Amino acid sequence: MKKINIGILGFGTVGGGTYDILIKNRELIERRTGCSYEIKKILVRNPERLKAHGVDSSLATDSARDIIEGDDIDLVVEAIGGTEPATDWMLTALKNGKSVVTPNKAAVAANLHKLKAAAKEGGAEIRIEACVGGGIPALTAITEALSGNEFSEVLGIVNGTTNYILTKMGDEGLPYDEVLKDAQAKGFAEADPTADVEGIDCANKLSILMSLSFDKYVAPEDIPTEGITNISMEDLQRAKEKGCKIKLISKAALDESGHLSYEVKPMELPKSHPLCGVDSEFNAIYITGDAVGEVMFYGKGAGALPTGSAVVGDIISIMKKL
Numbered sequence: 001m002k003k004i005n006i007g008i009l010g011f012g013t014v015g016g017g018t019y020d021i022l023i024k025n026r027e028l029i030e031r032r033t034g035c036s037y038e039i040k041k042i043l044v045r046n047p048e049r050l051k052a053h054g055v056d057s058s059l060a061t062d063s064a065r066d067i068i069e070g071d072d073i074d075l076v077v078e079a080i081g082g083t084e085p086a087t088d089w090m091l092t093a094l095k096n097g098k099s100v101v102t103p104n105k106a107a108v109a110a111n112l113h114k115l116k117a118a119a120k121e122g123g124a125e126i127r128i129e130a131c132v133g134g135g136i137p138a139l140t141a142i143t144e145a146l147s148g149n150e151f152s153e154v155l156g157i158v159n160g161t162t163n164y165i166l167t168k169m170g171d172e173g174l175p176y177d178e179v180l181k182d183a184q185a186k187g188f189a190e191a192d193p194t195a196d197v198e199g200i201d202c203a204n205k206l207s208i209l210m211s212l213s214f215d216k217y218v219a220p221e222d223i224p225t226e227g228i229t230n231i232s233m234e235d236l237q238r239a240k241e242k243g244c245k246i247k248l249i250s251k252a253a254l255d256e257s258g259h260l261s262y263e264v265k266p267m268e269l270p271k272s273h274p275l276c277g278v279d280s281e282f283n284a285i286y287i288t289g290d291a292v293g294e295v296m297f298y299g300k301g302a303g304a305l306p307t308g309s310a311v312v313g314d315i316i317s318i319m320k321k322l
């Protein structure tokens with residue numbers, strides 16, 4: 001049985017959830033991959049974080065180099081977030097022949113080409129399923145099971161924070177500020193919610209979706225983006241009276257002349273639209289292909305275990321090829 005050594009960069013929500021799944025489901029993962037594995041090193045700034053997951057402190061390192069350059073590491077999970085140093089560390093690991101799995105949509109949306117080139121150079125693989133829709137396996141479906149299709153449209157509700165806020169405002173008539181505080185208390189919104197409520201997180205995810213669905217890279221900052229901060233109770237009420245809901249939609253569409261349009265924007269959806277029923281913190285990706293027709297992927301777009309599920313799925317895909 002081949003043995004794979006894993007290094008984890010960052011041990012917060014996703015790093016910790018990934019570790020827990022790798023430990024809990026070890027027997028079935030080893031059976032499915034035909035490989036055994038060991039989590040060799042974990043980069044942490046605060047070793048206290050390891051205790052909550054019952055991790056032996058001997059696995060901790062405070063140097064990313066031990067993982068991205070370590071001779072004893074085959075596969076790296078990057079879960080520190082942010083564009084730097086995450087991108088630099090992923091590039092180094094890939095060039096050193098270590099495959100990388102990451103949920104870091106900001107780093108991937110900004111640097112997808114560089115990451116793919118480094119993977120090629122190092123004979124390694126970069127996998128990014130968890131970057132869009134957390135636990136929803138939409139990216140792998142787009143690049144594998146559905147890859148014989150020409151896609152004409154991709155629509156996504158890909159930010160749980162804003163979907164939660166809009167759902168609470170629309171269904172319960174609660175004001176934006178109150179709902180945002182509630183979302184922060186429940187852990188659905190960050191202390192600084194700017195990237196979510198201004199649509200920046202959605203633009204990162206749409207950039208990735210477009211790269212994979214339409215083979216066209218558009219930098220997140222070039223995607224026309226509007227968040228939810230200008231949505232009033234009156235807007236939501238007016239939509240409700242028409243039998244519609246307002247949702248923050250990430251949209252890309254290819255017209256018959258081959259022109260790709262794209263935007264992130266609050267849109268009014270009729271009740272008959274499948275995305276209209278996607279409420280609270282849930283996410284969905286709705287895609288139209290010339291052969292398959294319309295397909296929708298629905299589920300939890302964030303959280304330690306749903307996101308860890310996607311990360312571990314990517315780890316398994318890599319292990320099966322090693």
Ligand SMILES: NC(=O)c1ccc[n+]([C@@H]2O[C@H](COP(=O)([O-])OP(=O)(O)OC[C@H]3O[C@@H](n4cnc5c(N)ncnc54)[C@H](OP(=O)(O)O)[C@@H]3O)[C@@H](O)[C@H]2O)c1
Pocket residue numbers: 009010011012013014015043044045046049079080081082085103104105106130131134301302303304307
């Ligand atoms: N949370 C989700 O549900 C979710 C879903 C999909 C994608 N993602 C993506 O997953 C990534 C990680 O998110 P998260 O929610 O797990 O974040 P998090 O809970 O804040 O965890 C990040 C961890 O990385 C550590 N870290 C950050 N910079 C570091 C550095 N330079 N050196 C060493 N350690 C460092 C942090 O250490 P400290 O504890 O010392 O701050 C923290 O423990 C992000 O790219 C995020 O966008 C998250």
